[in-house]
Amino acid sequence: xxxxxxxxxxxxxxxxxxxxxxxxxxxxxxxRSCQATGNERRQQVGxxxxxxxxxxxxxxxxxxYQEVIKMTQGRDNxxxxxxxxxxxxxWQQFVNNTILESEAKKLGLTVTDEELQNVLKAGTNPxxxxxxxxxxxxxxxxxxxxxxxxxxxxxxxEQGGQAMEQYTRIYNYWKFMEKNLRQQLLAGKYxxxxxxxxxxxxxxxxxxxxxxxxxxxxxxAAVPYTSIKDTDVEVSDADxxxxxxxxxxxxxxxxxxxxxxxxxxxxxxxxxxxxxxxxTMKDAQQQLESGVAxxxxxxxxxxxxxxxxxxxxRKAFPNDIASKIDSMQVGQVSAPxxxxxxxxxxxxxxxxxxxLPDSVEYRQxxxxxxxxxxxxxxxxxxxxxxxxxxxxxxxxxxxxxTGEKQWMTSAMYERAQNIDAxxxxxxxxxxxxxxxxxxxxxxxxxxxxxxxxxxxxxVDKYDVAVVKHTIDFSKATYSAAYNNFSQYVSENKxxxxxxxxxxKFGYRxxxxxxxxxxEHNVAGLRATRETMKWIFDAKAGDVSPLxxxxxxxxxxxxxxxxxxxxxxxxxEDMKEQLQQEVTRDKKFDKAAAQxxxxxxxxxxxxxxxxxxxxxxxxxxxxxxxxxxxxxEPVLSGAVAAVKQGQFSPAVVKGNGAAxxxxxxxxxQREGAKFDEKEQQQQLQQQAxxxxxxxxxxxxxxxxxxxxxxxxx
Numbered sequence: 234x235x236x237x238x239x240x241x242x243x244x245x246x247x248x249x250x251x252x253x254x255x256x257x258x259x260x261x262x263x264x265r266s267c268q269a270t271g272n273e274r275r276q277q278v279g280x281x282x283x284x285x286x287x288x289x290x291x292x293x294x295x296x297x298y299q300e301v302i303k304m305t306q307g308r309d310n311x312x313x314x315x316x317x318x319x320x321x322x323x324w325q326q327f328v329n330n331t332i333l334e335s336e337a338k339k340l341g342l343t344v345t346d347e348e349l350q351n352v353l354k355a356g357t358n359p360x361x362x363x364x365x366x367x368x369x370x371x372x373x374x375x376x377x378x379x380x381x382x383x384x385x386x387x388x389x390x391e392q393g394g395q396a397m398e399q400y401t402r403i404y405n406y407w408k409f410m411e412k413n414l415r416q417q418l419l420a421g422k423y424x425x426x427x428x429x430x431x432x433x434x435x436x437x438x439x440x441x442x443x444x445x446x447x448x449x450x451x452x453x454a455a456v457p458y459t460s461i462k463d464t465d466v467e468v469s470d471a472d473x474x475x476x477x478x479x480x481x482x483x484x485x486x487x488x489x490x491x492x493x494x495x496x497x498x499x500x501x502x503x504x505x506x507x508x509x510x511x512x513t514m515k516d517a518q519q520q521l522e523s524g525v526a527x528x529x530x531x532x533x534x535x536x537x538x539x540x541x542x543x544x545x546x547r548k549a550f551p552n553d554i555a556s557k558i559d560s561m562q563v564g565q566v567s568a569p570x571x572x573x574x575x576x577x578x579x580x581x582x583x584x585x586x587x588x589l590p591d592s593v594e595y596r597q598x599x600x601x602x603x604x605x606x607x608x609x610x611x612x613x614x615x616x617x618x619x620x621x622x623x624x625x626x627x628x629x630x631x632x633x634x635t636g637e638k639q640w641m642t643s644a645m646y647e648r649a650q651n652i653d654a655x656x657x658x659x660x661x662x663x664x665x666x667x668x669x670x671x672x673x674x675x676x677x678x679x680x681x682x683x684x685x686x687x688x689x690x691x692v693d694k695y696d697v698a699v700v701k702h703t704i705d706f707s708k709a710t711y712s713a714a715y716n717n718f719s720q721y722v723s724e725n726k727x728x729x730x731x732x733x734x735x736x737k738f739g740y741r742x743x744x745x746x747x748x749x750x751x752e753h754n755v756a757g758l759r760a761t762r763e764t765m766k767w768i769f770d771a772k773a774g775d776v777s778p779l780x781x782x783x784x785x786x787x788x789x790x791x792x793x794x795x796x797x798x799x800x801x802x803x804x805e806d807m808k809e810q811l812q813q814e815v816t817r818d819k820k821f822d823k824a825a826a827q828x829x830x831x832x833x834x835x836x837x838x839x840x841x842x843x844x845x846x847x848x849x850x851x852x853x854x855x856x857x858x859x860x861x862x863x864x865e866p867v868l869s870g871a872v873a874a875v876k877q878g879q880f881s882p883a884v885v886k887g888n889g890a891a892x893x894x895x896x897x898x899x900x901q902r903e904g905a906k907f908d909e910k911e912q913q914q915q916l917q918q919q920a921x922x923x924x925x926x927x928x929x930x931x932x933x934x935x936x937x938x939x940x941x942x943x944x945x
Contacts (some may be wrong), residue, residue, distance in 0.1 A: 279324070280938040281331040288944050294323045301409050304402060305363065317753045320945055330416055332931045337419055340426070344418045349411075352418065353379065360414050365403060379407070424924050431920035438912035444852035446905040449872050450897045453847050454837035455860045455890040456824035458817060466819040473811045476818075477804050480811075484802040487933055490747040491768055492795040494728060496721075496740045497756050498788045500714045502706040510704055514569035514578045517700040521566045521582040527698035536700040537577070538650075543660055544587055544694035545647035551701070557581050558695055577701050584696040589664045590688035592642045598629050600680040612680030616673040625684055638686055643694070659683075706786070715781075718788040722779045728792040731776065747797065750942040755791065758783045764791060765942045772796075817888075824891035825884040833880060837893050846897075861889030868892060 356374035517534040602608035629636025
């Protein structure tokens with residue numbers, strides 16, 4: 234009993250200890266849960282209608298789209314700007330598809346496999362023309378080619394082999410097109426359904442026809458707002474606030490934006506740097522003039538453009554080089570010249586100018602053997618047979634090849650930075666053989682028997698040695714610029730300080746309003762993702778650290794001046810616009826008072842109005858008024874409401890003036906005939922176009938969160 238009593242006496246203490254232990258356990262689990270949620274959020278590129286997409290998923294879609302572009306355009310890589318465009322397109326596609334799928338699900342809209350097959354069998358969808366399965370004879374998509382490819386792809390998967398990589402690329406491309414085709418069909422269904430809610434009828438058809446074809450001629454009296462001085466108009470804060478309340482809904486902002494002020498300094502080559510580069514260019518000029526091998530002179534000068542020795546068309550060279558060679562003689566070497574747009578110094582030697590075909594059709598037989606000598610002997614026998622009149626395709630098939638004709642164009646090789654000796658000989662042979670001629674080309678590993686079958690578009694081609702060198706700054710120049718900018722940033726930790734001392738350090742403070750996190754750079758500079766992240770994490774008044782950006786040639790500091798959250802823009806943001814609108818309203822009041830009591834054009838002219846005739850006014854198009862220098866949609870509506878011969882019943886408030894008018898005539902446009910069926914079809918088409926803008930409205934309600942700036 235004593236033990237039980239002792240335990241009971243510890244009851245409150247035990248309860249507290251157990252409670253604390255339970256709390257610690259729960260708190261630990263909550264912390265882990267919050268940490269996991271935070272980690273997940275940090276990996277999310279964005280969210281649409283509650284559907285999240287991770288950085289890995291988004292990158293996968295970007296990679297998929299990149300591969301499609303590379304395959305369709307024959308590209309190896311994309312530029313930074315092109316890649317940014319791809320990311321934007323992928324994001325927009327994800328947003329649109331997510332929204333559309335959600336809406337379609339509510340309505341029970343789907344695209345069945347049978348519907349997709351019907352589209353493939355018809356073969357008329359424009360998207361299908363972008364696939365490799367187009368019949369070259371009919372120029373239309375051929376579903377049998379697709380079916381055969383899919384069967385071949387399945388066999389290749391089972392067997393493996395060298396061709397699998399190419400099969401996989403084409404298969405992935407097709408799956409991408411199929412996915413997008415389904416989305417297109419679903420969007421078409423949704424849009425078609427929506428358009429049926431916007432109907433036409435004979436009455437609206439006749440009204441639309443009249444609005445477009447009934448023309449009015451008028452005498453117009455205008456009092457332009459520019460004729461009233463701004464100082465004659467008094468605008469109070471109360472007026473501005475009243476206008477703000479009136480138009481508040483028009484100032485709604487759906488995505489957060491931020492205002493910044495910044496200092497951007499570009500480091501450029503000093504005089505000493507330029508002198509050093511000029512010395513290199515003059516040395517290159519002298520070497521080219523003295524007969525040094527062009528490849529050696531170009532390599533030694535570290536030119537951006539390698540010398541290949543293969544004649545190329547003007548299109549193969551940068552614009553400044555192409556323009557230069559037009560005015561040069563063969564054998565001439567230019568003096569060093571500067572090109573501003575790419576910041577380079579250049580020296581050019583025109584070695585030769587020849588006329589060669591831009592396109593060559595040819596066929597070939599590749600000849601190998603157990604040894605190079607065996608291959609040479611076999612090639613000799615093939616070439617001899619051809620010279621004796623043997624059929625090329627028959628010979629090719631004998632050696633397991635098709636011998637089919639193919640085209641080589643200048644664009645396929647003339648931009649290459651490096652061309653080896655064998656390839657150079659191959660290209661030169663194709664360019665110089667006449668149609669019907671053959672040649673046996675001997676290489677170290679075997680032979681190729683070539684035959685040219687056609688030549689097209691004889692063009693000028695140039696063998697040119699180009700020394701192109703960027704006018705780079707030295708490490709010493711950059712170091713001096715960095716130290717100066719660093720001192721400026723470290724001594725000025727506030728926006729006030731940055732603005733006050735910018736001129737002293739030789740800088741200029743610039744401003745950018747409404748920057749959005751969907752943008753890819755700050756102040757038009759490359760490599761500013763860290764700066765963008767700072768901007769959308771900072772508070773108004775914060776000053777950023779120093780950023781090195783651009784092409785490692787820019788120094789940047791940013792101050793965040795204001796945050797514009799989602800919602801109604803505040804009064805101060807809209808004050809300038811409100812000032813203009815209220816001023817215009819007040820000027821109209823003055824102009825209307827000036828025209829008060831006027832009953833005809835002559836009286837309006839006596840009151841100081843500018844009088845002019847305006848012809849062929851229709852309700853469907855705004856009137857351009859010369860005296861006001863602006864279009865006036867409201868005037869088109871006002872004229873349509875007044876009968877022929879009558880004077881306007883009230884002063885019309887326009888964008889640029891106050892107006893009175895008299896309708897001189899109203900008539901139907903010559904040759905215009907009302908066709909009720911045709912007009913209704915036109916209205917139906919307009920309704921379909923209007924329904925096509927549904928995505929904008931749905932987007933605003935989709936709670937879209939875009940965090941791409943954190944990752945890309």
